Amino acid sequence: MRSGLLVKLALLLAVFGILSSGLTGYYAFSAHRTMLVSAAQGDLLTAARGVNRRLLQAEEEAADDAMLLARLVQVAQVINGHGDRPARQARDELAQAFAGMLALHPEYLQVRLIGAADNGLELVRVDSAGGLTLRVDGQDLQEKGHFPYVFETLALPAGQIYQSAIGVNHERGAHDAEGRPGLMVATPLPRSDGQPGGLLVINLDLERLVGQLRADLPKGYQLYIANRWGDFLVHPDPAQTFGFEQGRRILMQDSFAATQPLFERKLNNLALSGLEQPQQAAGRVMAFVRQPVGQGNHDDFVVTGLVQPLDAVLESAVPLGQRIIHMVLAFSIIAILLAVVFARAMLRPINTLAQAASSFSETQLQQVLPVERNDEIGVLARNFERMQRQINSHMASLYDNQRELSYLAHHDSLTGLANRSLFFQRLEQLLQLSQRNGAPFAVLFVDLDHFKEVNDLHGHAIGDQVLQIVARRLLHTVRGSDMVARMGGDEYLILLQGNFSDDALGELIDKLRLSISEAMTVAGQRLEVGASIGYSLYPRDGSTAEQLVNEADHAMYHVKSGRRGGKVNSLPCG
Ligand SMILES: Nc1nc2c(ncn2[C@@H]2O[C@H](COP(=O)(O)OP(=O)(O)OP(=O)(O)O)[C@@H](O)[C@H]2O)c(=O)[nH]1
Incomplete structure (x- = not known):
């Protein structure tokens, strides 16, 4: 009976101790995981903004380069057509300048000067071809007046920058640029009489641009970029990009439903994780940022997304989890030992009282009780001692009566x-x-x-x-x-x-x-x-x-x- 109480009390205290340490460990582990995921979301958002900044920077650099080239004196000579010889020389010098620019920027695929006359005939053109620069001249120069980037740039006032949407280049004979995704940055070139004389165009290669961006990203990050309608422009699987070129739409908001508000302009950025949104981001941590693009190009934007596997994010939580398990086990053992010691200490005076009660019921002998204690056990011991004295007194008088009765009876x-x-x-x-x-x-x-x-x-x-x-x-x-x-x-x-x-x-x-x-x-x-x-x-x-x-x-x-x-x-x- 007494050992049963000891076991129950020890069990209760041990369970309490184990539960406390277990819950604390679990809370610490889960808080650590939440912190890791939250930090990863922050990193992804920062990195996505960095990607956007880098994209913008590349566009601005291309715009600066276009403006720089446009201010070359040879450009004015070619545009204004000061006789054949000087124009010829000016074209050659411009071609050298364009080639230098291409060599300096691996992400540039073409640098061209296109005239407003002759249906937008290319006047000076240097292409990237197989990684080398190639001047295209003579009969190979093409008329480009029917392309939007030509007539839209010609319509701009001097000093303005035109930037096309990102798309696949369908211009035949464009060497490295042909069939590759990219965008065009152009600036109009007015003649000396103020009439549109032509434009200077730089073709930017998206893949090389993104390649550079990817190289700067931490390992394991997956990069997604979509245009304003959601079409993937960049995707870890290249087959998923530019679906609209093949008549099939592959949209970011279909692959990542949570990004829909970004395309509806209800949100500027978004971060999700498989820990908190297991339905929307199963097994992943992701961040998406909406970024306006183009210079004065209305409300065009791209959405850049970075995705990381949740396991990779939580990898560092594994050793912590193991340490927590070891700590919980150690604390549990300590809790069990303390529970036994505490239960024994608590039950010792109760055992003394119980032994005194059984001994008294058998022999009527009073045992030493913990009457000096100030707690409830002391009160119980004092009352029990008083009760023993009363019982002994009653018993003595009972024995006397019994003896007397026995004497009288005999x-x-x-x-x-x-x-x-x-x-x-x-x-x-x-x-x-x-x-x-x-x-x-x-x-x-x-x-x-x-x-x-x-x-x-x-x-x-x-x-x-x-x-x-x-x-x-x-x-x-x-x-x-x-x-x-x-x-x-x-x-x-x-x-x-x-x-x-x-x-x-x-x-x-x-x-x-x-x-x-x-x-x-x-x-x-x-x-x-x-x-x-x-x-x-x-x-x-x-x-x-x-x-x-x-x-x-x-x-x-x-x-x-x-x-x-x-x-x-x-x-x-x-
Ligand atoms: N004082 C007194 N008398 C008692 C007590 N108990 C009995 N007696 C009397 O004792 C007497 C005994 O009677 P018996 O033995 O028959 O009479 P006895 O006179 O002794 O006659 P025998 O024995 O034949 O000699 C009765 O009168 C009883 O009333 C008692 O406790 N006290």
Whole structure:
């Protein structure tokens, strides 16, 4: 029972300790994961903005380069057509400048000067071809006046920059630029009379641009760029890009549904993770940023997205998780040990009380209790000690009453002698003993003669005192080991242990009769009383208590019958 309580309390405390450390560990682990994901989202957003900045920067650089080239004097000479020779020389010098520009910028695929006349005939053109610069001249120069970037740029005022949407270049014979995604940056070139003279165009290669951007990104980042309608321009799988060129739309908002608000211009950026949005970003962490593009090109924009696998983000949480598990295990073991120690310490005084209670119930002995404590156990111990004292006191009085009752049940209240019941108990015990060891004994029956007359003549109270005096005389006459009992009225029984002959008993009976018949003074009156005594011997006269007492009674009766007729007071003793 006590060990059960110990186990339960220890278990409860241990479970509490294990749960606390487990929950703390779990909370720390999950908080760390959330922090990692949140930091990764921040990094992705920053990196996506960096990609956008780099894109813008590339466009601005191209615009600056276009403006720089447009201000070359040879450009004006070619546009204004100052005779064939100088124009020829100016074209050659421009071609060299264009080639230098191409060599400086690997992301440039073409640098061209296109005239407004002759349906937009190219005047000076240098292409990137197989990684080298190639001047295209003579018959190979093409008319480009029907392309939007030509007539839209020509329509712009001087000093303005035109920027096309990102798309696949379908111009035939464009060398490296042909069939590749990119955009055009152009600026109009007015003639000296103010009329549109042509334009200067730089073709930017998206793949080379993005290649450079990708190289700058941390490992494991996946880059996505979509135009304002959601068409993928950049995708880790090139087959997913420029679907609209092949008549099939592959949209960012279809692949990443959460990006829809960006295309609806309801959001500027967005960050998601598989930890917090498992439906929308299962197993990934992603960030998308909407970025306006073009210079004065209305509300055109691109959406740049960076995606990282969630596992890669949470990789560093794994060793922490293992450390937390080890810590939780260690704390759990400590919690179990502390729980056992604490439970034992708590239950020790209760065990002391419980032991004291069981010991008290068995032996009524009071144990040392922790009464000096100031807590509830001290109160319990003090109350229990008080209760023990009360129980002991009640028990003592109960034993006293029991002893008194037992005495009253076995003794004659007038003479203090054993009563009939106790005499027969003792006789039965002696019989059992004698039946085993054969020890003989004798039973004497004493009856006072004419005692009724004592009562009648002197009163019942005097009679009582006579009975008490006779009892004392009988006790003084026999040995201490013999038993004298009052049967009731004026009859006494005596149990004598030992081997008595009839003669020896006759002598003892004479002695008893002499003792009884000695004159006694009671309440100032001198009295004398005689007695008739009969006896029986075990085993000669009977083998049961009843037989032996009856035999002694009969013998007494015979004795009494033999002396009938005398008066009490005048009867000679014997
Ligand atoms: N004073 C007193 N008398 C008692 C008590 N018990 C019995 N007696 C009386 O004792 C007497 C005994 O009566 P018996 O033995 O028949 O009369 P007895 O006069 O002794 O007659 P025998 O024995 O034949 O000599 C009765 O009168 C009882 O009332 C007692 O406790 N006190």
